[in-house]
Amino acid sequence: MTSTTAPKPRLSIWMRIGAVLLGLFAALLLLLALFPWDALREPLNRYVSERTGRKFEITRRLDVDLGWRSAAVKLDGVEFANPSWAREPYLVRAERAAFDIRLWPLLSGRVVIPHLALTSPTLGLQMEEDGRRTWALGKNTSDEGTVPVIGLMEVDQGTLDFLAEHLGVDLHAGFSYDSSRGEMPLDFRIKGRYQRQPLMAQGRTGNVLQLNAAGQPPFPLEIDAAAGHTRLKAKGTVAELASLDGIDARFDLKGQNLGDLYGLLGIALPQTSPYALSGELRKRARLWEAAGLKGKLGLSDIGGDMKFDQSQKIPSLSGTLRSRVMDMDDLGPLIGLPPTERSAKAIEGVAPPPSITEVKRARRDSGRKVLPDATLDFERLRAMNADVKYTAERIRNVRELPLDKGSVQIKLKDGVLTLDPLNLGVASGTLAGAIRIDGAQNPAEIRAALEVRGMQLSRLIPKIETMRTSFGKLDGRINLSGHGNSVAGWLGNASGDVAALTGRGQFSNLLLEFMGLDGGEIIKFLLRGDRNVVLRCAAMAFDVDKGTMNSRSVVLDTEDTVFNVSGQASLSKETLDFVVRPQPKDKSILSLRTPLIIGGTFAAPQAGLEAGSLATRGAAALALGALNPLLALAATVETGPGVDADCQEVLAQAKRPASREAAAGAAKAKKQ
Structure with a gap:
């Protein structure tokens, strides 16, 4: 009887190869898990310092938890110097720093940090008119490609300085963290100058701030700020700080003159008497919306809805405003005259501006000229386009000019301002027509x-x-x-x-x-x-x-x-x-x-x-x-x-x- 030996299955060879690879992978994971990452601290300090042209140092310990797509990096003590041209010596100096960094974007030179946590940080941010920024990580600090993308940032307490002299901004902020404050445990205080006006602000927020994170729930924010004679109180949520996107907030705004908002926000509004406004503020992408506006403009009530669209090369303002009762004393600033004493003192909590009586008293040639001589601001005329309709249902305090009601369509396009149609009810009759100011010419x-x-x-x-x-x-x-x-x-x-x-x-x-x-x-x-x-x-x-x-x-x-x-x-x-x-x-x-x-x-x-x-x-x-x-x-x-x-x-x-x-x-x- 003849016996035959069955051949060994070919599959066993692949099983052996797989087992070897699996063993190698396990060994690699074990090696990575037990790798003494802190041994790379000094080489890493030298490498980053050479690549950026400024001193970088992990002062005590480095630890890394490596994953397939990202790595979790923990730094015990970190100091990263600013460029020599900056005012503050350090970009960041912290007791501890922990961040996640995406691995694959590093192959193309991009730094993507989905999450950054800093303990007791000191931050020094500065930007120059020529495009240089202290937070650009390359030797060429004006290169946009060397700016890291940071999603969520978490801090407990510390300070931040931000300087941009060409924008008139010089701010110092302090943070403190207290978990007993509920959903807004992080308290902040800011002082300095914004748009060359003194600024003071305080408020609270969540300790995790979304700088560029997408798909995350918005975080709460509360602020009380004063810049010059303008005061803002707001409470709501913000999706992203870097672009101020996803704002949903209730606000109260008051000040001496709506025209002051041009220097602060870039919105070219007319000169007015002191004001107090409240409403709902929303921002989606480049579109700002102020809905349900309600308040006072001097002695007149004001309400309506406004939109400010920054998506075009020239931003545009549009909306509808109305007054149930408009007071004649509030019209002076619109044609270049100071407000009357009644209008100047109409808003509680706002320092009254000089009234027309005080201005005349201060002039040596008091009373010599009566036609308004306030000059046109060509920069404002060309800064934006506008299409706003205003209606006053009733006009009071008319004295010598018995106005009953009025409406006007205000349009601003490429520096040309038109009031068309302009319709005023005067002495039981009408004054109607149009006014056109071509600010593309000088003189207009x-x-x-x-x-x-x-x-x-x-x-x-x-x-x-x-x-x-x-x-x-x-x-x-x-x-x-x-x-x-x-x-x-x-x-x-x-x-x-x-x-x-x-x-x-x-x-x-x-x-x-x-x-x-x-x-x-x-x-x-x-x-x-x-x-x-x-x-x-x-x-x-x-x-x-x-x-x-x-x-x-x-x-x-x-x-x-x-x-x-x-x-x-x-x-x-x-x-x-x-x-x-x-x-x-x-x-x-x-x-x-x-x-x-x-x-x-x-x-x-x-x-x-x-x-x-x-x-x-x-x-x-x-x-x-x-x-x-x-x-x-x-x-x-x-x-x-x-x-x-x-x-x-x-x-x-x-x-x-x-x-x-x-x-x-x-x-x-x-x-x-």
Whole structure:
């Protein structure tokens, strides 16, 4: 019987190979587990120092827990110097440091640290205008590729200094950790300067800060900060500190002037009275949103929603704002005037800025100029685009200008600011139109095209109501264009057309006779009482030629008297030079029939009788009086040479500019 031996299975060979490899791997793991990593401490110190060009030292012990994708590194005592150009000697100096580092990105020279924990650290961060940063790990500290990516950072207590002189930032922060503080155990205090303004801040947060970590839950943050005259309180959560992404917070903001936020946040807002605002703040990627805004702007309430989008090359601001009640005292800063004393002191907890009264008192030439001379900020006009709508449901404290309500669409595009449409309710009528400021030019080109419709003169000039007048409704227009970097500068060289018209109404005869200097009628009315006469028509039209307002048709026609006004006003010098010539239609004694001279400045107008005409009539009265006192009255007898003005012609002349310069300026103003 023949026996056969079965061959050994080929699989056993592979099993043996696998066993060998497994044994080698186990031996490798054992070697790595028992490897004296601290023996590499000195070589590692030399290697990092040579690669970065600055001293790096693990002062006591090094330990590494090596994994497939990352390594957990523990340093007992670490000192990493800053570059020689930095103010602080150390980038980081800590009692202990522990961090996870990704292994595969190291092959391409990238340093990715998902988690970093520091015990009692001292951090010195600094950046320069040329791009150098102390936290760039290469010898070329302006190389973006040498900046490590840090996800989560954990600290217990310590200090941090951050300096960026070209940005006006110099901050010192201190941290303290106390687990009894609940979900926000880390307390911080900051002092120094931000955007060249003094800054103080304090707050709390979780001890694990997300610098660049993705997919992690947001961490809580609470802050109370003051920079200059601006105060911010906020409480909420933040997803990433490096980009301030994923913000969800409730905020309270107050300060002297919303315009100050440009220096702090880069948002070009208008100059305002002191303010206090609250709302919900959110940030996703490059989009900031302030929802449910509510608060005060001086004496006015304000509310609405705003968005600030930084994703484009030129950031844009958009939103809708409204006021239930807007106070007229809050409009001054918008055109370059200081706030009134009421507005300056309207917000509790905000130091009041200098009021318009205090500013005038401090000036040596107090009262000499009245047109606003605050210059345009071209940097702000070009810093962003905007599309914001504002509506005021009711306007109060109107005093001389009885505004009822108003709305405006504010657009800013490539340095061109437009208020279009602009619609104001004034004296039961409307003032509507558009204003355009082209900040792409220097000086800026400014155009204003405004229409007046149906204003009640009795409301527009409240003081005459005591004389029982019932003027008709006023219509008019303002079409001006020119160049300037302030309201005063623009008006000082503007050209165009200014006109106002009104029709029939009732006019106080007593007031009329005072204007006509008719002494007999005044005495008669004092004995018999006042009565009203009919206003047939009135027109006020000016040609504006390079800052000079020349009277084109200024006529007031009543059943008693025709008043004709001639002269000019200089918008650049702010001077007046007008002559008012009354022509009574009735016969009266004691009428001086003397032209009234209106001169002086906008701030201090002066009125008086024309000296030559008055002297002639006075001399005649004295000569006749020497013969017989009764004959002196003959020189004051008015024989009534005045005739009715042609109202149709008066209104027609008021409708069209006469000079070529004025017509061209008006036409340009209407091309918004």
